[in-house]
Amino acid sequence: MSSTLIAPSILAADFANLQRDIEMVNSSEADWFHIDIMDGVFVPNISFGMPVLKAITKHAKKTVDVHLMIVDPDRYIKTFAALGSDILTVHYEACTHLHRTLQAIKSEGMKAGVALNPHTSINVLEDTIQDIDLVCLMSVNPGFGGQSFIENTYNKVRQLKAMIEKKGTATKIEIDGGVTSVNAKILKDAGANVLVAGSYVFKSENPLSTIKELKHLTT
Ligand code: DX5
Numbered sequence: 321m322s323s324t325l326i327a328p329s330i331l332a333a334d335f336a337n338l339q340r341d342i343e344m345v346n347s348s349e350a351d352w353f354h355i356d357i358m359d360g361v362f363v364p365n366i367s368f369g370m371p372v373l374k375a376i377t378k379h380a381k382k383t384v385d386v387h388l389m390i391v392d393p394d395r396y397i398k399t400f401a402a403l404g405s406d407i408l409t410v411h412y413e414a415c416t417h418l419h420r421t422l423q424a425i426k427s428e429g430m431k432a433g434v435a436l437n438p439h440t441s442i443n444v445l446e447d448t449i450q451d452i453d454l455v456c457l458m459s460v461n462p463g464f465g466g467q468s469f470i471e472n473t474y475n476k477v478r479q480l481k482a483m484i485e486k487k488g489t490a491t492k493i494e495i496d497g498g499v500t501s502v503n504a505k506i507l508k509d510a511g512a513n514v515l516v517a518g519s520y521v522f523k524s525e526n527p528l529s530t531i532k533e534l535k536h537l538t539t
C-alpha cells in the first residue's frame with residue numbers, strides 16, 4: 321500500500337512570513353499544500369481570498385489542494401482554476417446541484433473534491449462517488465484551526481473506504497482537522513489517503529521534523 325499523503329494547512333502558517341513557510345513545505349516531506357478559503361457565511365470565520373492564494377501558488381512547488389468553505393462555490397470555479405488550484409473541494413452542504421458542480425470543476429482541468437461536515441453521513445455520496453476524486457471528511461467543525469479531533473471520524477473513514485471498494489472507484493479519502501501523531505496511524509489503517517495538519521505542524525518547534533514524523537508514522 322502506498323504511503324499516506326501529508327498536506328500541511330497554510331491556515332496555521334505565519335502570514336507575516338508566508339513565503340518562508342511555503343518554502344519550508346516545499347523543502348519538506350509533505351506532499352500537498354492545503355488551502356482553506358472561508359467566507360464568513362458558510363462558516364463563522366473569514367480566512368483569506370484570491371490575492372493571497374495567488375501569492376501562495378506563485379511559490380508552491382507541490383499540489384495545491386483548495387478547500388472552499390463558502391456558499392455557492394459554483395460562482396468561483398473558473399477563478400480558482402485560473403489561480404493555480406490543482407484540486408478544488410466544495411462542501412456537500414453548500415451545493416444544491418452537486419453533480420453539476422463536480423462536472424464544472426473537472427471541465428476546468430482540476431480534480432474534484434467533496435467535503436462532509438462531521439454531522440453529514442457518508443451515505444449521501446452513494447450516487448456521486450464515481451465522479452469524486454477526493455472526499456474530505458471534516459474531523460472538526462469547519463471554520464477554525466486548532467480544534468480537537470472528533471473520534472467518530474474513524475467510523476466514517478471505514479464506512480467510506482468500504483463504499484469506495486464496493487464501487488471500485490479511485491477516490492481518495494482526506495481527513496481534515498485535529499490531526500496529530502496520536503491519530504495519524506489509526507486514520508491510515510482505517511483507510512485514509514491524505515492527512516491535513518495545520519496547528520500540529522506550524523505550531524510545533526520544528527515543522528520540518530513534525531512533517532517527517534507524520535509521514536513516517538503513516539508509511
Ligand atoms: C478547518 C480547516 C482545516 C484546518 C485544520 O476548518 O478546514 O484545514 O486548517 O487545522 P488543524 O490541523 O489545526 O485542526
Ligand code: ZN
Nearest residue numbers: 354356387496
Ligand atoms: Zn481544510
